[in-house]
Amino acid sequence: METGYYYHKPLKACPVKEYFKEYSLNEDDTEKIKKRKQKILADIDAKIMNIQENKGRPVPPISRPIHGYSFFEIKNPKNENTVIRILYFRYENKIVLLHAFEKPASYDTKKEKREVDKEYKIGEDYLNIFKLNPKNYEKY
Numbered sequence: 001m002e003t004g005y006y007y008h009k010p011l012k013a014c015p016v017k018e019y020f021k022e023y024s025l026n027e028d029d030t031e032k033i034k035k036r037k038q039k040i041l042a043d044i045d046a047k048i049m050n051i052q053e054n055k056g057r058p059v060p061p062i063s064r065p066i067h068g069y070s071f072f073e074i075k076n077p078k079n080e081n082t083v084i085r086i087l088y089f090r091y092e093n094k095i096v097l098l099h100a101f102e103k104p105a106s107y108d109t110k111k112e113k114r115e116v117d118k119e120y121k122i123g124e125d126y127l128n129i130f131k132l133n134p135k136n137y138e139k140y
Contacts (some may be wrong), residue, residue: 005053005137005140
């Protein structure tokens with residue numbers, strides 16, 4: 001099973017790939033920051049490989065289906081207060097990474113829930129656009 005990024009033509013970019021750029025190493029980064037960024041990317045990559053080996057099926061607690069949506073999410077801690085979410089779905093023999101965002105590790109307010117729902121809606125929109133043109137894809 002192959003893994004790839006959804007390519008969004010209006011943005012002229014892959015949303016998940018763009019999100020990962022936040023974790024690119026900069027010469028201004030301290031060693032501690034560099035190690036943290038490398039660890040986050042390595043953890044995400046290991047989870048994606050695990051899901052790939054499982055033919056794209058969710059692998060609790062690494063990933064889970066999202067109720068009411070047609071995709072799954074990969075959960076990865078950024079720090080003690082923030083979790084990175086990567087939305088993906090299976091298409092034919094591919095895992096397509098749709099969207100990535102951060103959310104609080106726990107949230108209680110309706111406003112925070114609406115913000116997360118808004119991100120899920122973006123992921124669903126990307127999924128529907130991809131299904132109309134599956135060539136909007138770039139290898140992982």
